[in-house]
Amino acid sequence: MEPAYRGKTKDVYDEGPYLVFHFKDSVLGADGREDTGGNEVIGERRGKGSAILKQTEFFFKLLEREGIKTHFVERMDERRARFLKTERIPLEIIYRFRAYGSFLRRYGRFVRPLEELNIVEFTLKDDALGDPPICEEAIEKLGIASGEEIALMKDLTRRVALILHEFFEEKGLGIIDFKVEFGRKDGELLVIDEVSGDTMRVMKDGRILKSEELLGVIG
Template identity: 70%
Template structure:
C-alpha cells in the first residue's frame, strides 16, 4: 500500500483499485472547542476513529439498501476500511434540516436556532480558505462540476435526507444537518468519504447526541 494522504482525521492509502482509510482518534473543532463543523484539530479521544468507522459502515450500508450508491466496500478492522477509488469532487454538500452552526453565524439576526430549513448548500473543500460557501454558478464557472452534476448531487442529497430523517424519526430523534462528499467513478456520481457523527448532527429535545450515543442508536 502507498500512503496518498495524511489528513486531520484519517490516513488514505492506495491499494490497487481501492483506497484504504485509516480512521484516527483526532477531534476537530474551532477556537479550541470541539465542533463537527470545525476544520482544526483540537484534541484526541481514544476509540473515536473506531466509532466513526462503525457509523460510516452502518450509514453507507443503509444508503446502499435504499438505492444510493457509495464507495464503501468493506471494513477491514476496527480502524481501517476498503473503499472504491473515485475521483473526488472538491465540494462539501450540506443539507440543513434545521438552522444551526455556521448557518446561524452567517445569518445572525435573520434566523433563530432550529428554524426549519430543508435546504442544500455547497462549500468549496479548501482548508486554507476555511471551506467557503460557493454559488452553484461559480461551481460551473470554475469547472468543478457541471450543472447536471449539481442537480444530481442535490437530488441525491435530498434522498439521503429523507432516508436519515425517517430512520431517526422512528427512534424519536431529530435530524438537524449533515454533509456529504461526492466522487466520480466510471462516469457516475457516488457518495464518498464518510457519514458519521463527525459529519451530521442529530438531536433529542434540542440536545445533540454524542458520537457514542449515536453509536448506541445504530446498535
C-alpha cells in the first residue's frame, strides 16, 4: 500500500480501487479544549482510534440498511478499515439540530445556545483556509459541485439527520449536530470519510459526550 495522505485523526493508504484508513488516537478540540466538533489535535488518548473505527463501521452499516450508500467496505482490524475510492467533493456538509459551537461564535447575538435550528450548512474543506462557510451559489460557480449535486447532498444529509435523530432519541440522547462528506462513484454520490463521535456532538443530561463514549451507546 502506498501512503496517500496523513490527516489529523487517520492516515490514508492507496490500495488500488480502495483506500485503507488507519485510525489514530488523536483527540480533537478547539482553543486547547477537547471538543468533538473541533478541528485541532490537542493530544492523544489510548484506544480512541479503535473506538472511532468501531463507531464508523456501526454508523455506515446503519445508513446502508436505511438505503443510503456509503464507501465503507470492511473493517480489517482494530485500527484499519477498507473503503471504496471515490472522487472526493471538497465540502463538509453540517446538519445543525441546535445552535452550538462555531454557529454560536458566528451568530451569538442573534441566537440562543441550543436553540432549535434544523438547518444544513456547507463549508469548504480546506484546513489552510480554516474550512470557511460557503454558499450554494459559490459552490456551483466555482465548479465544486453542480446544482443537482448540491440539492442531492442536502437531501441525503437530511435523511442522515432523521436516521441519527431517531437512533439517539431511542437511547434517550440528543444529537446537537454532525457533519458528513460526499464522493462521486460511478455517477452516484456516496457518504464518505467517517461518521463517528469525531464528526458529531451528542448530549446526555446537559453534557456533550466524549467521542469514545458513543461506544457504550452503540453496544
